[in-house]
Amino acid sequence: MNRAKNIRRICITALFTALITAFSQIPVPTPFAVSVTLQTFAIALTAFLTDPKIAFAANLCYICLGAAGVPVFYSFGAGAATVFGPSGGFILAFPVFALILALMFYVNKASIKVLLAALALTILYAAGTAQFIIVTDSAAKAAIKVFSFYFIKDVPVIGAAYFLCGRIRPRLMKFIQPSSQSARK
Numbered sequence: 001m002n003r004a005k006n007i008r009r010i011c012i013t014a015l016f017t018a019l020i021t022a023f024s025q026i027p028v029p030t031p032f033a034v035s036v037t038l039q040t041f042a043i044a045l046t047a048f049l050t051d052p053k054i055a056f057a058a059n060l061c062y063i064c065l066g067a068a069g070v071p072v073f074y075s076f077g078a079g080a081a082t083v084f085g086p087s088g089g090f091i092l093a094f095p096v097f098a099l100i101l102a103l104m105f106y107v108n109k110a111s112i113k114v115l116l117a118a119l120a121l122t123i124l125y126a127a128g129t130a131q132f133i134i135v136t137d138s139a140a141k142a143a144i145k146v147f148s149f150y151f152i153k154d155v156p157v158i159g160a161a162y163f164l165c166g167r168i169r170p171r172l173m174k175f176i177q178p179s180s181q182s183a184r185k
Contacts, residue, residue, distance in 0.1 A: 008175070009053075009054060012050060012054055012175075013054050013057045013058045013061060014058075014061070016045075016046040016049075016050060016054065016055075016058035017058045017059075017061040017062050017065070019042050019045065019046065020039065020042045020043060020046060020058060020059065020062045020072075020094075021062060021065075021072040022042070023037065023038040023039055023041060023042030024037055024038075024039040024042070024072065024073060024074050025037070025074070025075070025076065026038045027074065027075065036150065036153065037074055039074070040154050040157050040158070041157050041160070041161055043055075043059060043094055043097060043098050043101075044098075044101055044157065044158050044161035044162070045161050045164075045165060046058050046059070046098055047097075047098040047099075047100075047101035047102040047104075047161075048101065048102070048104070048105065048161055048162055048164075048165035048166075048169060049165050049168060049169055049172050050102065050172070051102060051173070052099050052102040052103055052106075055095075055098035055099055055101070055102040056095045056096075056098055056099040056102075057095075058098070059094040059095040059097075059098045060095045062094065063083065063091055063092065063094065063095070066078050066079070066082060066083065066091070067079065067080055067082075067083045073091065074087075084131075084135070085135060086131070086132050086135045086136050087128065087131075087132070088131050088135070089127040089128040089129070089130055089131025089132060090124060090125075090127065090128035090131075092127060092131070093123055093124045093126075093127035093128060094124070096120075096123055096124075097120045097121075097123060097124040100116055100119055100120035100123065101116070101117065101120045101158065103116055104116050104117065104162065105169065113162075117158050117159075117162075120158075121151060121154060121155070121158070124154075125147055125150070125151050128147065129143050129144060129147050132147070
């Protein structure tokens with residue numbers, strides 16, 4: 001990979017890390033322990049507008065920045081306490097969630113795309129719910145009941161991001177992965 005392409009990919013990764021950070025600050029309060037934000041939408045946009053490596057890297061950068069103390073998490077939270085707190089399981093699952101969603105543009109069958117989206121959401125919510133149960137010492141049934149609302153909310157969020165990105169993605173991918181001929185100019 002040439003130097004210009006590496007720099008371009010690093011900049012795209014940083015841009016999407018910033019997008020995730022910005023969307024993480026837009027809360028919609030709920031009576032539960034975890035607020036609704038536009039974070040899942042931003043992660044889906046990242047997955048659908050980039051390739052799997054960038055989607056994974058942007059989310060990993062987001063986690064590392066937050067764990068290092070940069071206030072990138074919801075309500076400008078930061079630090080290991082947030083990563084290992086009640087909602088930390090979701091945060092830790094974001095890179096895998098994004099990676100699996102990003103794979104949707106590499107398959108042609110609609111049924112496989114739906115399965116990938118379902119797998120991504122299942123992994124995200126399994127990790128998030130498990131850590132919530134462990135950290136808060138909640139009953140599994142109660143935690144699953146609480147998070148089923150968020151799961152159901154995220155299904156149309158992912159669908160909206162996918163369809164929104166369908167037209168934007170080809171143009172952005174030309175910028176991220178230019179042809180070897182245009183890279184020489």
